[in-house]
Amino acid sequence: MSIPRHRISFATAWRVEQKYFSHASFYDAFSQGGFTLLSAITLLAILVVFIVFVSVVLGTAGFDLRDEAFSIIIYQIRLPRAILSALIGGLLAVSGVYMQSLFRNPLAEPYITGVSAGAGLGALVALTMLPFPFVLQPFVLPLSAFVGGILISFILLLFSTRGEFSVLRLLLLGVALGTFCASILAFILIRYPERTIRGALFWLFGSVSGASWWQVCLAVIALAVTLIFGMLNHRSLDALLLGSDEATSLGVNTRLLARLLLILATLSTSVAVAFSGIVAFVGLMAPHISRILFGSTHLKLILTSTLSGMAFLAFVDLVARQAISPSEIPLSIITSLFGAPFFILVLLKMRGEGFG
C-alpha cells in the first residue's frame, strides 16, 4: 500500500489542499516556515500536559496534600479522568482525520457520519429494551455501544464496496443513518421515560465522570493502533486526497485502504462513545484547526490533530467539571457550543463542492 516517496511530492499534497480544503491560503504561510513537525508536536504535547496538570490541581474538593483521602481523589479520580478525556479527544480527532480523507470531504466526522449516533443508540437500547437483568448492565452498556457503532459503519462499508466507490453517496448515507438512529433514540426516550430520562442522559450528551484506569489503558491501545496505521500509510493517505483513480494509478490499493480507514475510524469512535457517550464536533474541529496551523500532509495532520483534540477535550472537561461545581455540564453541550459555529464557518469557506 505504501508508495515510493518521489511519486507524491509535497507540492502535490499542497495542490490537493488547494483543491479540497479552502483555507489553504491561511496556513501555507505557517506550514512552510512557522512550525516544523517536531516543534508543532512538542508545543501541543506541552499544552496537553499543562491542561492535564491544571485538571489535577483544580477540583471541587480543593487541593490538600496533608489529607490521606486526597491521594484517592488525585490518583483514582482526577488523574484518570483528565487523561481519559484527553485520550477521547485524540480518538475522536484521529477518527475525524481518517473520515475526512476517506470521504474527501471537509465536513466528515464520526458525529456527522452517524457512527457516534449508532454507538449511542446501542447504549440506549441496552439501557432500556434488552432483557438483561439490572445486574449485568455495567458490562452490557459499553459492549452494546460498540456493537451499535460497528453496525453503522458496517452498513457504510457495505454500500461503499458495491459497484462504484461513491464518496457523495457515502456521506449522504451517513447523514441518513445518523438521522435514522436519532429518530429511534427519540422514540425510545418517549416510550421509556422513567428509565431513560434519568439514566440515558449520561450517554446522550457525553461525560467522563466515571473514568478509571482500565478505560485509560484500553483507550491508549485503541489510539496507538489507529495512529500507527496512519503513520505507516501517510503517503497513501496523501495520495487518496487526489481521488481514488489517481491514487490507484499511483499504486495505492484504494479499496483496501478505504476499508481499513473506515474500520479504524469506527474503532476509535466506538471506544470513545463507550467510555464517554456522544461528544459532538471534536472530530471536525481538531483536524481543521491543525490544517490551518500546521498544514495538511497526513503525517503532520494525524499527529497534530490528535494532540489538539486531546488538548481541546481535556480543556472542555475541565470547564465541564468546574463551571457549575459540584454539578457538571455534559461535554457535548460545550463542544457543540464551539462546534456548531465552526461547522458553519467551514461550510462558508468551502470552495466548490468540497468532494471529489
Added chain:
Amino acid sequence: MKVYRFFMMLALSVLVLCSPLARTGEVVIDSFGNRLEARPYKRIVSLAPNLTEIVGYVGRLGDLVGVTDYCDFPPEVKNVAKVGGFIDPNVEAIVALKPEIVLAYRGNPLPVINKLKEVGIPVFVLDNAKSLDELLGQISELAKLLCAQEFSLKKLKKLEAILNAHRDNLAQTSAKPTALLFTNENPPFFCAGTRTLHDSLVAYAGCKNAFVYEGYAQISPEAILKSNPDMIVVPLAEGKDAKDLVRSLIALPYIRQTKAAKLRQIIAIDEDRLLRPGPRIFDVLVELSAKVSEVRK
C-alpha cells in the same frame, strides 16, 4: 445436597424471623446482587431524593453527610453538603466526604457507581420499585442495612398496616372506578401503566388503572377520551395552586369530556409526595383511597 440447602434456608429464615432487630454483621443484598454488611454507618451519602427521605424516615438523618441538589425533604437536609444532581453526581465531592456507604437508586449513572466501588466505597443500589409492597421491602432493607430498625420498627409496622388495610381492594372483583395517573401536568401527558409503583398505588386505593401499557409511557388525547376514567390523578408542582392546575386541565377538550372532569375528580397531589418512591407515598395512598370511597358513593 438439596436437603442440606433446604435446611440451611429454613434455619436462616427462622433466624431472620426471630430477630426483629438486625445485628451488626448481617448481610443485606442490593438490586445488583451485591452483599453489604449491616452496620450503624456513621457517614452516609444519598444519591436520590427518595433515598434521603427513607434515611430520614428510619431516623438516621443525623448520619447523612451528603445529598443531591434535589433532596429537600425532610427540611433538615437543606444544611447537608450537596454532591451534585441525580444524574450528574460529582464523584470527587462524594469521595471528599469520606462516606462509609453511598446509597444509589436506578437512574444514577452507572459509571459513577462503578467508580465509587473502584475506590473502595461500598455502594448500595436499589432498582425501581414496581409495587408498594416492593417499596416497603426496600425501605425495611435500608433500615436493616443502616441498623436503624430499633428506631423505625414502629414506623415500618405503620406502613405495613396501611398496606394491609387496603389489601382487600386488590382482591375485590366488583366494578371499580377507573383511574389514570399522570406523571406530568402539561400535555403531552405521560401515564403510569402496569407493573409500576403507581399502578400498584392506584390498585391499592381501590381503582382500576385505565392505562394498560406496561411501564410509564405517553398517553394520547384519544386514549384519554377512550379510557374515559372516573378519576385523574396529577402531580402538582411546588408553589402551584391546585385549583389553577385543575382549571387548566379541564380547559383541554379531551379532558373536559371525561367522567373525571364531570364528576370533579381530577385530583392534584404534591409532585414530590406522589412521584418519589419514598415513605410519603403511603400517605398519598390513604388520601387517594378516601377520594375513591367518595366516588363510589
